[in-house]
Amino acid sequence: IMNPKHIIIDTDPGIDDSLALLLAAASPEIVLDGVIAVHGNVSTEQTTKNALSVLELAGLSQVPVFKGCDLPLVKESLLSPETHGGNGLGYAQLQESATQPKAQHGSDFLIEQIMSYPGEITLVAIGPLTNVALAIRKEPRIVQNVKEVFIMGGAIQHPGNTTALAEYNTYVDPHAAHIVFHSGMPMILTPLDVTYQCIFTKDDLNRLLKIDSPVTKFIADSTRFYMEFHDEYQSIDGCVINDPMTLALTFMPEICDYQDLVVDVDISTGVGLGNTFGDFYNYEKKPKNMKVAMGVRPRMFMELFLERMEKLALKIS
Ligand code: RIB
């Protein structure tokens, strides 16, 4: 493969975040330069541990992990044990990694990498945007120097998954999302509008379980919890794997159709807090600030994901 993309993942593992890390390990189109942990599904202490353990499981212990912010910029912390379990990985129990996180703060690592390799770093942000917002405020020149930013977040014309109007990542730190959305970075957003059309089912899981590997065992134990949540809260049979889909778009953009839109996030204190909305008719005559995935070919993504997980499971057994 010519020129693999250099990727940094900012993440709050988290079950689907972990699946994104596994997909990264199985995808030769990308090079993972580092992982930054953020608060979200569980505390940053725990997301850091989980990132290290999942990377070790995937044979990626050499990828450096950095701890980021443990609290949103303005709001109080909001973890989601009901969705991802108390340790963030559902029923999975991974052993603690032998590797330690690096001492540098995640936002500083992000700044250092983007400024050292102008135009070359692709950021994939699949948790609340606190670390990214902090980095923008600390070194605004990263806006012109990052290659592109893929963001899992928002629900444009789709109901929220945390409040009636808001998606989890934007609800947990709407002020950070506001800073990032208005920063001028080249952004590609993967909202619930497309992720909720891609369901990882029990049949998909059974296909993976034909291969006996710690990788398939981890996927089974973590998604079993996640599927119970989807069943109980949303009557969905299976689970929505938002975060690996966002990563997949970095090297297989044809999975989705995109619209250039003006997207904003509500940071007022009413029922709409964290709501993301697109100005489809451009009433405000503002320049479009991001590309938004609004259409998806679900099987194209699911096949890619399943094939890559099979490949990884065969390698690690
Ligand atoms: O709304 C989906 C997002 O929040 C994903 O990043 C997932 O990890 C979740 O908790």
Ligand code: CA
């Ligand atoms: Ca996440």
